[in-house]
Amino acid sequence: MHNALAVTIRILRQFAHDRRTLFMMVAAPVIALFLLNTIFGAPAYEPLILVESMPSDFTAALADAGATTEMADYNDAMVRLADANADAYVTTRDDALTVWVEGSDPSKTGAVVRAITQAQSKSLVSLELDIKPITLPGGIEIDIAKYLPIPELELPEPPEVRYIHGAADMHAFDYHGPVFIGVFIFFYVFVTSGISFLRERTGGTLERLMAMPLRRWELVLGYAQGFGLFVLVQSAIVVLASIYWVGFPNFGSIWLVLFIALSMALVSMLMGILVSEFASTELQMMQLLQIIVIPQILLSGILDLSQTPQWMQWLSRAFPVTYMTDGMRAVMLRGAGPGDVWLDLVVLWAFIVLLFGANVVALKKYRRI
Amino acid sequence: MPILAARDIVQSFGDQDVLRGVSLGVDRGEILGLLGPSGAGKTTLVNVLAGVAEPVSGVVMAFGEPMPSLDLMRRIGYMAQSDALYLDLTARENLEFFGAIYGLRADALKAAADRALRTANLQVEPRKAVRDYSGGMRRRLSLATALLHDPELLILDEPTIGLDPLHRVGIWESFRRLAAEGRTLIVTTHVMDEAERCDRLAMIRDGEFIAMGTPADLKDRAGAPTLEAAFLHFATVESGGRDA
Ligand SMILES: Nc1ncnc2c1ncn2[C@@H]1O[C@H](COP(=O)(O)OP(=O)(O)OP(=O)(O)O)[C@@H](O)[C@H]1O
Numbered sequence: 001m002h003n004a005l006a007v008t009i010r011i012l013r014q015f016a017h018d019r020r021t022l023f024m025m026v027a028a029p030v031i032a033l034f035l036l037n038t039i040f041g042a043p044a045y046e047p048l049i050l051v052e053s054m055p056s057d058f059t060a061a062l063a064d065a066g067a068t069t070e071m072a073d074y075n076d077a078m079v080r081l082a083d084a085n086a087d088a089y090v091t092t093r094d095d096a097l098t099v100w101v102e103g104s105d106p107s108k109t110g111a112v113v114r115a116i117t118q119a120q121s122k123s124l125v126s127l128e129l130d131i132k133p134i135t136l137p138g139g140i141e142i143d144i145a146k147y148l149p150i151p152e153l154e155l156p157e158p159p160e161v162r163y164i165h166g167a168a169d170m171h172a173f174d175y176h177g178p179v180f181i182g183v184f185i186f187f188y189v190f191v192t193s194g195i196s197f198l199r200e201r202t203g204g205t206l207e208r209l210m211a212m213p214l215r216r217w218e219l220v221l222g223y224a225q226g227f228g229l230f231v232l233v234q235s236a237i238v239v240l241a242s243i244y245w246v247g248f249p250n251f252g253s254i255w256l257v258l259f260i261a262l263s264m265a266l267v268s269m270l271m272g273i274l275v276s277e278f279a280s281t282e283l284q285m286m287q288l289l290q291i292i293v294i295p296q297i298l299l300s301g302i303l304d305l306s307q308t309p310q311w312m313q314w315l316s317r318a319f320p321v322t323y324m325t326d327g328m329r330a331v332m333l334r335g336a337g338p339g340d341v342w343l344d345l346v347v348l349w350a351f352i353v354l355l356f357g358a359n360v361v362a363l364k365k366y367r368r369i
Numbered sequence: 370m371p372i373l374a375a376r377d378i379v380q381s382f383g384d385q386d387v388l389r390g391v392s393l394g395v396d397r398g399e400i401l402g403l404l405g406p407s408g409a410g411k412t413t414l415v416n417v418l419a420g421v422a423e424p425v426s427g428v429v430m431a432f433g434e435p436m437p438s439l440d441l442m443r444r445i446g447y448m449a450q451s452d453a454l455y456l457d458l459t460a461r462e463n464l465e466f467f468g469a470i471y472g473l474r475a476d477a478l479k480a481a482a483d484r485a486l487r488t489a490n491l492q493v494e495p496r497k498a499v500r501d502y503s504g505g506m507r508r509r510l511s512l513a514t515a516l517l518h519d520p521e522l523l524i525l526d527e528p529t530i531g532l533d534p535l536h537r538v539g540i541w542e543s544f545r546r547l548a549a550e551g552r553t554l555i556v557t558t559h560v561m562d563e564a565e566r567c568d569r570l571a572m573i574r575d576g577e578f579i580a581m582g583t584p585a586d587l588k589d590r591a592g593a594p595t596l597e598a599a600f601l602h603f604a605t606v607e608s609g610g611r612d613a
Pocket residue numbers: 382383387405406407408409410411412413414450559
């Protein structure tokens with residue numbers, strides 16, 4: 001126990017001398033969060049819609065619905081759509097409202113359709129919404145209509161939506177906030193602890209330690225304690241900045257969020273140390289990071305996996321990040337308490353115990369006892 | 370009973386046999402030198418003796434008990450060929466860490482560090498990180514960390530490499546004093562004038578001992594004026610014998 005404490009104190013002293021690492025530990029996540037903050041603080045996209053021979057109240061309604069409108073004739077519009085210099089062209093053909101869309105970015109197409117639908121119901125132009133396929137240069141014809149939910153005409157009164165979870169002003173992206181917190185913590189902690197332990201080996205100090213009366217578990221515990229303190233600070237920074245600065249919504253207890261974040265940080269730390277056992281240079285460490293961390297991030301819940309093949313869902317269940325994402329979402333978005341997320345926490349702590357043991361065993365490579 | 374005895378140590382990496390059945394014994398108060406060219410297997414042997422690496426076969430007994438053992442490691446001081454220091458820390462912080470692992474605390478730790486630094490001929494700079502030390506200073510600090518807990522047996526892998534003659538002489542005086550106090554030392558080297566200062570020498574080549582004895586004895590047996598010539602003599606006799 002004294003030995004583990006000696007290792008811990010040594011690690012903290014190293015941090016104290018290594019100002020750059022200390023600075024990076026704060027700066028790196030804050031920079032990433034700042035970028036997120038800016039991206040999601042930006043106003044909604046304003047589609048540019050070209051119109052020809054449309055009633056003026058319709059054009060005005062389009063503008064009200066957040067679109068920019070310009071007059072254009074068919075030929076001009078087709079050239080501009082083909083060059084992606086406009087998002088859509090609206091005109092009336094055979095008494096039907098007809099829309100050509102540029103169509104390469106579904107979110108922009110969606111914005112066009114929303115604006116037009118809204119304008120339509122406002123201006124009471126009850127024309128058929130007929131979305132024509134567009135021919136891209138090279139003769140490829142894309143039937144946009146197939147990809148779009150065709151909105152109902154004659155919109156009824158908008159329904160009153162009551163939220164069981166979340167809130168009306170929640171952005172679609174806010175759902176992903178908890179995942180970002182988890183992924184940041186996972187990534188930064190993995191890298192710092194992995195590289196630090198790697199240095200212990202490449203610097204020859206690990207071999208030196210193995211010639212001393214220091215038990216393998218004492219070394220791992222010392223690391224876990226030293227880095228534990230370090231990652232406690234780091235995950236607190238990420239969580240607090242995400243919620244109070246970037247503004248990810250949190251409907252649950254901040255303490256529970258912090259506890260889940262810390263549990264995740266401990267998992268990443270132990271995983272980083274374990275993975276560094278299989279690298280002999282920092283370059284190799286980065287290569288291992290690519291095959292170990294990136295898949296976990298992809299399957300962590302950033303993307304919806306509910307329609308993917310079964311094996312992929314099972315695979316995601318094998319990764320600790322998934323449990324952290326589940327727990328965080330439950331707490332932050334649905335206000336879940338400890339009683340609701342205990343299973344996620346148990347799994348995370350099982351990973352911690354498992355990885356701790358795996359690290360102690362992996363050190364056998366250097367000394368049997 | 371020898372302080373340290375190794376019997377039939379075989380070590381290999383992949384399909385390369387680095388040690389081919391090496392045996393040796395060291396007595397209390399003795400300085401044993403391991404002399405051999407680069408790649409002969411000195412570091413490999415020393416790592417096995419210190420319990421840092423396990424041999425493919427063979428036994429190492431220290432103080433009459435089998436290695437590796439955590440209790441025995443308390444009585445052994447080991448200095449690796451690379452400096453194995455924490456470069457971000459100051460010299461004192463390094464010594465405090467290694468000392469703490471040996472169970473030294475507070476005043477005892479400070480006294481032990483002062484003594485080890487004197488023995489290693491090093492004056493530390495209080496605020497400087499070891500990263501900014503010269504190579505020779507790091508080498509002596511590394512030696513000091515091996516001496517901290519006042520071990521009965523010291524296993525030192527090229528302790529004086531990269532040191533100037535003045536410090537080298539100072540450190541060998543320390544070794545002599547330690548041996549006179551009853552400590553036992555195993556020192557690897559490929560410098561002949563250091564080999565001369567050992568009580569006994571084991572000449573190693575290609576993972577095998579080609580000769581063992583006092584420096585004077587080895588020169589006598591080879592009929593050579595210098596240890597260098599003696600080494601060449603044993604090296605050719607040995608390989609001649611093997612070819613036959
Ligand atoms: N971990 C290892 N993996 C593979 N080969 C190794 C390893 N360690 C040592 N060797 C090989 O074992 C042989 C002996 O190496 P060793 O380091 O013991 O030599 P040495 O006598 O200490 O040399 P030097 O005087 O240069 O330090 C060398 O051929 C080396 O390549």
